[in-house]
Each structure stands twice: as structure tokens, then as C-alpha cells.
Amino acid sequence: MQSTFDFVIVGAGSAGCVLANRLSEDGRFRVLLLEAGARDWLPWIHLPIGYGKTMFHRQVNWQFHTEPEPELGQRRIYWPRGKVLGGSSSINGLLSIRGHRDDYEHWHRLGNPGWSWDDVRPFFIRLENNVRGASAFHGDQGPLSISDVPQHHELMDAIIGGANELGMATNADFNGPQQDGVGYFQLTTRKGLRCSTAVAYLRPARGRSNLHISTHAQATRILFAGQRAIGVEYLLKGQPHQARVRRELIIAAGAVQSPQLLQVSGIGDAAHLARIGVPLLQHRPEVGRNLQDHLQIRLMYKVSKPITTNDDLRSLWGKARIALQWLLWRRGPLAIGINQGALFARVQPDATRPDVQFHFGTLSADLAGAEPHPWSGTTFSVCQLRPLSRGSILARSASALDAPAIFPNYLSAEADRQVAIAAVRLARRLARSKALQPYLSEEYRPGPGYGDSDEALLAFVRDYGATIFHPVGTCRMGSDPAAVVDSRLRVRGIQGLRVIDASIMPTIPSGNTHIPTVMIGERSADFLLQDHKGNA
Structure with a gap:
């Protein structure tokens, strides 16, 4: 089956939902949004603490x-x-962090006009409906609800006190004038419920006659006429379909699957495409390269008081109590999720801005999102904000249905190993602070088996380091000929095709990547509407 639209968007994620809303907003354009997954019916999606349930949920x-x-x-x-x-x-951790203003100044210096801090700040403000109201840094008219943690926690307050002892100031707004410091996160929640981009952007747009949303629709190949993208082939509940485009095809499948779809469609490294049996359309070797991610290092401590989320979830009474808190007041662990607070700090002697970020949770488990420990526990998760290590994502075969091969190459740069060691040392110093002495009874991980030498700390990182779920960079934006997309996110050498998601980031932002990706959707929608103005 075949149909024709002005724009077809592949992927209904953090950027794709934004694009679907903005491009269909004034009714001029007929828009199709394709999503390989289902509608967001699963109740655990909408309850913030349900993060622990969706982490391993195949649906x-x-x-x-x-x-x-x-x-x-x-x-x-x-x-x-x-x-x-x-x-x-x-399914993410609901954390509202933009990164540092210098991240975007760096993008601009790399040859990307339109992406400096002054260029992107209006779009960060535009996307927000912040409970704190409008200001020079925040908006209160946008689709995406941003809320404060509804209830401060005794343990998190002690962590803030411990960081203050180490000379780190309290920061009430990590998206405000400065990033350094310790404090509570703001969350992408609305009245105790998750505010995903599907909630924020798709729900208001769902009734528009010019917007068509197809779930269980997995894109398998981009269709071309010469060097112009003319549509996409996809499976809808297993049946082959095609969608043709009058204007542009937009790939918003994320940092893992956007490069894979380009590769199986003939855009990528010629030698790699030959190996997997894909006819070459355009030799573009950086497709799938430049992969960056934040390596998460999770230190865990036993807590001497039964005040943690582990305790809440360990008994029927505890579960009933936090359920009642949520039902009556939209407060408590169910309304927050996993992490409550953050610390942005500097561990390199020459750092001019924070180079590590901590996530503090009043919960502990052997794996992020897994079953909590049977004792009172807390997690100090720390990551390097701007790693130098680079990896790649490569299509494993000519079929988009086969999961791609992912090579993050964590810690391949010596500088990243040194920052990881310093980050663990800082976490241990914080745990030994006077403010935390009444609370932390034992270091569970790393534990006594790992000493304080560089070798011991690096061994711990290698044994337990894992992703904090921030892959970016695999369809890099740039002005140089090797870049995959230009500064308006058009695929170089191809007409009618853009990539709009976290894969276009030339370098990873200094913080969580969801809000920057929403901004990319907003910024790029503006580009598209400008480029097609008067051509309705």
C-alpha cells in the first residue's frame, strides 16, 4: 500500500513528536508520523517510578x-x-537538564551557524511550561511540563550538606545562570505523572485531520529517485507499505537507529555497505561514527535509617503508604522516579566548567532499574560530562530489522580514564563528609575489595561501569565535507532528507540529553517551516 504526504517523520521520540506537532500546527501540511512501537498505553510509562518497570519491558x-x-x-x-x-x-529518568551554555558555543565554533547559546536558548524557553514561571531562563507557555521535586528528602538534604562541606555551593537551578553546584533536579512531570513528548506534543495534536500517526510501523528502507529521497518503505504490523513525500523525509529514529536506516538505504561507508550487501547510493563514511555516551559509575551505600525508597518498596505497608501519598497529594517516591538530586563538579585541575555530574537516588539496586536491595540504600551515580572516547554504530546486515552492532569504546581515551578515577575519589570524599556520617553505614560498592589507588579505582570502573543512556553523535552536524548533515540538518549530497534527533549532535552536551533533543526538534521545526514558507 502507498500514500503521499508533505512530510514523513520516522520515529516518534523526543524529537519526532515535536516535529509532528509543529509541522501540522497550522494545517498547511499533511504529515505522517511512523513509530515502530505501540501507543503509550502501558500504565508504568506514566507513573514516574515506573521507570524501574519499563527498563526491561520488551513491549x-x-x-x-x-x-x-x-x-x-x-x-x-x-x-x-x-x-x-x-x-x-x-522510559527515561525524567530529568530536565539542558547542558552548559558553552556546549552550544562549541557547536557554533565547529561551523554550525544557528546553534550558539543565543540561538538555542529561545527554543529551550519555548518548549517549557515551568512551574517556576517565566524568566530570562525559563518559559511557562510551552508544551513540556517541568516541575520541582514535590517533597525534599532527609537523605538528599544531607548530601547537599556534605557537598557544601567540600566547598560546593547549593544550586537551585541547574538550567539557570550557572551549572556548578549541588541541589534538586527539576523533572519532566505534570501533577505527579510523566510528561513525555507523546503527552506534551502528540496529545494536543492527535485530533488534527492533517496529522496521521501509525504505530507498529518500522521503517526498513529510504526510497530514492536519483539523489533525492522520495519516501520510505515500512512494515505496518508486518505488512509492507510505502509512504511518499512531496517535500521532505525526516529521520528521527535516534542515535542508534537513524544511522542504521541510512546505512541499509545505501548512505554510509562504501566498504562497510559492500560487506553487508547494500548497494551504495552515497559514500559517507561518518554515518554511524562519532558515537558518544556518558559512562555511568554507580557507587552504592547502605543507609543506617529506614528512610530510603528501598524501605518503601520492601513491605506491603510501605507500598500502600507511598501509593496513598501519590493518590492524595501527588507526592512521594511514585511522583519522583529514581534520582532526586544532582551535583555538577570539577575534578580536572584545569577545568573551566563542570566536568562530572552526579545523580543521587534514595534507592539502590545491582542494575539501574532492577529490583532494589533488601536493605536501606542510596546510589551516587557519577559520569564524565564530555568524554573524548568515540565509538560507532554499524548495521549488522542489509535488514533494518536486525539490531545494529554498537561499539561505544568507553574509556578508550586516557583522559577519560583519569576523570573516572577522580570522579570515584570525589564520590568517596563526599560519602565521608560529616553531614553524611549519621546516614551512611557501609560502602557496598565499590566496597573494601577496592582500595584507593588509581589502579584499584580504575578496576572498579571497568568492572561495573555502564551506560547512563545518553548516546549521541552518529549523524554528526558540521560544515566540513565529512559531516553527515549540515547546520540545517539536511543530509549532505541528498535532497529532501534530514536527520533530526540526538544523532546530529557534534559533541555530547554536559548533562542529560532528553531536553537538548527536544530543543533540536523545536529548532529544526523552525528551519523546516522557514524553508517551506510560501510553498503550501
Whole structure:
């Protein structure tokens, strides 16, 4: 079956939902949104603490794994990615972080006009409906609800006190004038419920006659006439379909699957495409390269008081109590999720801005999102904000249905190994602070088996380091001929084709990647509407 639209968007994730809303907003254009997963019916999606349930749920999660990682003891790292309306915004940790303003200044210096901090800040403001109201840094008219943690926690307050002891100031707004410091996150929640991009952007647009949303629709190949994209082939509940485009095809399948779809469609490294039996359309070797991710290092501590989420979830009474908190006041663990607070700090002597980020949770488990420990516990998760290590994502075969091969190459750069060691040392210093002495009774991980030498700390990182779910960069934006897309996110050398998602980031932002990806959707919608103005 075949149909024709002005725009076809492949992927209903953090950027795709934004594009579907903005491009269909004024009724001029007929838009098709394709999503390989289902509608966001699963109740666990909408309850913030349900993050622990969706982390391993095949219905809403692609459940990727990396190839064996050389610097992590040949371990294959689990990579959850959203397979549902809203994409990873429907299963993520709900944290509202933009990154540092210098991240975007760096993008601009790399030859990307339109992406400096002054260029992107209006779109960060535009996307927000922040409970704190409008200001120079925030908006209160946007689709995406941003809320404060509804209830401060005794343990998190002690962590803030411990960081203050180490000379780190309290920061009430990591998206405000400065990023350094310790404090509570803001969350992408609305009245105690998750506000994914499917909730924020698709729900208001769903009734539009010019917007068509197809779920269970997995793109398998881009269709071309010469060097112009004219449509996409996809499977709808297993049956082959085609959608043709009058204007542009937009790939918004994420940093893992956007490069894979380009590769199986003939855009990529010629030698690699020959190996997997894909006819070459255009030799573009950087497709799938430049992969970056934040390596998560999780230190865990036993807590001497029964005040953690582990305790809430360990008994029927505890579960009933937190359920009642949520039902009556939309407060408590059910309304927050996993992580409550953050610390942005500098561990390199020459750092001019934060180079590590901590996520603090009043919960502990052997794997992120897994069953909590049977004792009171807390997790200090720390990651390097701007790693130098680079990896790749390569289509494993000519079929888009086969999971791609993922090679993050964590810790392949010596500088990243040194930052990881310093980050663990800082976490241990924080745990030994006076403010935390009444709370932390034992270091569970790393534990006494790992000493304080560089070698011991690096061994711990290699044994337990894992993703914090921030892959970016695999369809890099740039002005140089090797870049995959230009600064308006058009695929170089191809007409009528753009990539719009986290894969276009030339370098990873200094923080969580969801909000920057929503901004990319907003910024790019503006480009598209400008480019097609007067051509309705």
C-alpha cells in the first residue's frame, strides 16, 4: 500500500513528536508520523517510578546490547531505548537538564551557524511550561511540563550538606545562570505523572485531520529517485507499505537507529555497505561514527535509617503508604522516579566548567532499574560530562530489522580514564563528609575489595561501569565535507532528507540529553517551516 504526504517523520521520540506537532500546527501540511512501537498505553510509562518497570519491558524497549567492550572487561552493556510513542522520553529518568551554555558555543565554533547559546536558548524557553514561571531562563507557555521535586528528602538534604562541606555551593537551578553546584533536579512531570513528548506534543495534536500517526510501523528502507529521497518503505504490523513525500523525509529514529536506516538505504561507508550487501547510493563514511555516551559509575551505600525508597518498596505497608501519598497529594517516591538530586563538579585541575555530574537516588539496586536491595540504600551515580572516547554504530546486515552492532569504546581515551578515577575519589570524599556520617553505614560498592589507588579505582570502573543512556553523535552536524548533515540538518549530497534527533549532535552536551533533543526538534521545526514558507 502507498500514500503521499508533505512530510514523513520516522520515529516518534523526543524529537519526532515535536516535529509532528509543529509541522501540522497550522494545517498547511499533511504529515505522517511512523513509530515502530505501540501507543503509550502501558500504565508504568506514566507513573514516574515506573521507570524501574519499563527498563526491561520488551513491549516498550528495544533492549539493545553493545558488542564486548575492550576497556570494560569485554562486557556487553545493556542499552535500553524507547520503542513506544514518546520514544526514550517515555522510559527515561525524567530529568530536565539542558547542558552548559558553552556546549552550544562549541557547536557554533565547529561551523554550525544557528546553534550558539543565543540561538538555542529561545527554543529551550519555548518548549517549557515551568512551574517556576517565566524568566530570562525559563518559559511557562510551552508544551513540556517541568516541575520541582514535590517533597525534599532527609537523605538528599544531607548530601547537599556534605557537598557544601567540600566547598560546593547549593544550586537551585541547574538550567539557570550557572551549572556548578549541588541541589534538586527539576523533572519532566505534570501533577505527579510523566510528561513525555507523546503527552506534551502528540496529545494536543492527535485530533488534527492533517496529522496521521501509525504505530507498529518500522521503517526498513529510504526510497530514492536519483539523489533525492522520495519516501520510505515500512512494515505496518508486518505488512509492507510505502509512504511518499512531496517535500521532505525526516529521520528521527535516534542515535542508534537513524544511522542504521541510512546505512541499509545505501548512505554510509562504501566498504562497510559492500560487506553487508547494500548497494551504495552515497559514500559517507561518518554515518554511524562519532558515537558518544556518558559512562555511568554507580557507587552504592547502605543507609543506617529506614528512610530510603528501598524501605518503601520492601513491605506491603510501605507500598500502600507511598501509593496513598501519590493518590492524595501527588507526592512521594511514585511522583519522583529514581534520582532526586544532582551535583555538577570539577575534578580536572584545569577545568573551566563542570566536568562530572552526579545523580543521587534514595534507592539502590545491582542494575539501574532492577529490583532494589533488601536493605536501606542510596546510589551516587557519577559520569564524565564530555568524554573524548568515540565509538560507532554499524548495521549488522542489509535488514533494518536486525539490531545494529554498537561499539561505544568507553574509556578508550586516557583522559577519560583519569576523570573516572577522580570522579570515584570525589564520590568517596563526599560519602565521608560529616553531614553524611549519621546516614551512611557501609560502602557496598565499590566496597573494601577496592582500595584507593588509581589502579584499584580504575578496576572498579571497568568492572561495573555502564551506560547512563545518553548516546549521541552518529549523524554528526558540521560544515566540513565529512559531516553527515549540515547546520540545517539536511543530509549532505541528498535532497529532501534530514536527520533530526540526538544523532546530529557534534559533541555530547554536559548533562542529560532528553531536553537538548527536544530543543533540536523545536529548532529544526523552525528551519523546516522557514524553508517551506510560501510553498503550501
